Amino acid sequence: MTTPAGEVDFYFDFSSPYSYLAAESIDDMAARHGHQVNWRPMMLGVIFKATGSAPLTEQHPWRASYAVMDFRRSAEMAGVPFRYPSRFPQASHNAGRVLLWLQATAPEKARPFALAVFRSLFVHDGDIQSADNLAGIGRVLGIDEAGLRAAIQDPAIKQKLAAANDAAQSRHVFGAPTFFVGTEQFWGHDRMPHLERRLEQVAADRKAG
Secondary structure: OOOOOOEEEEEEOOOOHHHHHHHOOHHHHHHHOOOEEEEEEOOHHHHHHHHOOOOHHHOOHHHHHHHHHHHHHHHHHHOOOOOOOOOOOOOOHHHHHHHHHHHHHOHHHHHHHHHHHHHHHHOOOOOOOOHHHHHHHHHHOOOOHHHHHHHHHOHHHHHHHHHHHHHHHHOOOOOOOEEEEOOEEEEOHHHHHHHHHHHHHHHHHHHHO
16 A cells, blocks of 8 residues: 555554644644645554554553653643543544544544544543543534434444554554655654655655656
């Protein structure tokens, strides 16, 4: 699978702090260099199971405590508000299903919804597993509540999210956030400067060609 020219694939999990930080800036970064972003939700739990890994906060206590500190420091350096959730990690499949539904039916509301979900968890200590909380986010954005609740339970959308996870694994995505430009992979919020440099090069080549 190759990301089309002029596009960036952004693989993320709503329960990933570093995905949240990336989500706050990826669209602006890509736009500066003439690219658009494809937001691709996935479930890190499935990825971790496939790769034999685990969330940073469930690894050795030294590494886990460092991770929490680094979440806060990275947010501060990025100028992004952050509050470590009292319940973490959280299952993100309901939010992912709603996002896929919006991308198909109301794409103009998909990214505002995604950002609001991230902020619900990492700024307001919300419960992103809760259909009621997701419906509340949707109401603020003018999203049809009945449709949102139905999307969470829709077998076709459940399968679509499972297929999205399969697609991520087919590209050897092992963590979040992960970005692709063409076939080139960039993993981690801290690799976004590398990503931007590649986008600069692609834009320069396009202009020269």
